[in-house]
Amino acid sequence: MALDLDSSGSKSDELVTVGRITSVYGVRGWVKVHSYTEPMDNILQFSDWWLQGPNGWEPLQIDGGKGHGKGLVVHIKGVDDRDLAARFCQRDIAVRRDLMPALDEGEFYWHQLEGLRVISRFGGAEHDLGTVTRMMETGANDVMVVRGGEDRRERLIPYLPGEFIIDIDLDAGVITVDWDPEF
Incomplete structure (x- = not known):
């Protein structure tokens, strides 16, 4: 992860990459997500995501998500069109490090x-x-x-x-x- 400042002025080293938007799903703005969390649907517990963009990390909100086949699909808030959703594909997803759940003694991310x-x-x-x-x-x-x-x-x-x-x-x-x- 780069140490650049993102568009909000937040340091990107405060973020943890938790997945990637891979492709569009359907025609109403849903996208497929490859989650790095275990279990994979744990990524859905975060509604405020950061998406890697050309100028650093950009805030992104999701308003729906569910399992689909062997993966996940999510709906990006305010995006109801397949072509617009395509702009978010092939980009990494991160969440703020301080929002990660606490682990038991001896466990590590x-x-x-x-x-x-x-x-x-x-x-x-x-x-x-x-x-x-x-x-x-x-x-x-x-x-x-x-x-x-x-x-x-x-x-x-x-x-x-x-x-x-x-x-x-x-x-x-x-x-x-x-x-x-x-x-």
């Missing part, structure tokens, strides 16, 4: 983990493995994609607290893992 430094304490030695560039879902468990570090490699480390994840210190910006740096 993916956006909190991305960008953290990863240190391995495998075999009693400390190794810099790089930073978390993104998280991905594999079905069995989530995986951290870690790039950089001492050898500039990319590693896929299972996100399994208590097994490979020893500690997460958001204040220090470090995730400590028990992971063989050769793997």
Whole structure:
């Protein structure tokens, strides 16, 4: 996410990307949404969205949303025409970070983990493995994609607290893992 000021003067680092408008749906201004939230319909709990535009993030209000097939469709407030709705497609959706629901102790949002430094304490030695560039879902468990570090490699480390994840210190910006740096 860029650190530019958006059209309202709000810093975009106060926003969390939660989905993307992909295409129009029907003729009355509805659009299809790919949600990054889990479960996917959690994105509908936010009515004040921010939409990535050519000049930064722009406020966007929705006034309806529902599941449709394997995805979601939403209606943008004041948009009742397919052609007008098309202007909103292929753009990321964000919400204000402070509106995200609080998590229980030891739980983290993916956006909190991305960008953290990863240190391995495998075999009693400390190794810099790089930073978390993104998280991905594999079905069995989530995986951290870690790039950089001492050898500039990319590693896929299972996100399994208590097994490979020893500690997460958001204040220090470090995730400590028990992971063989050769793997």
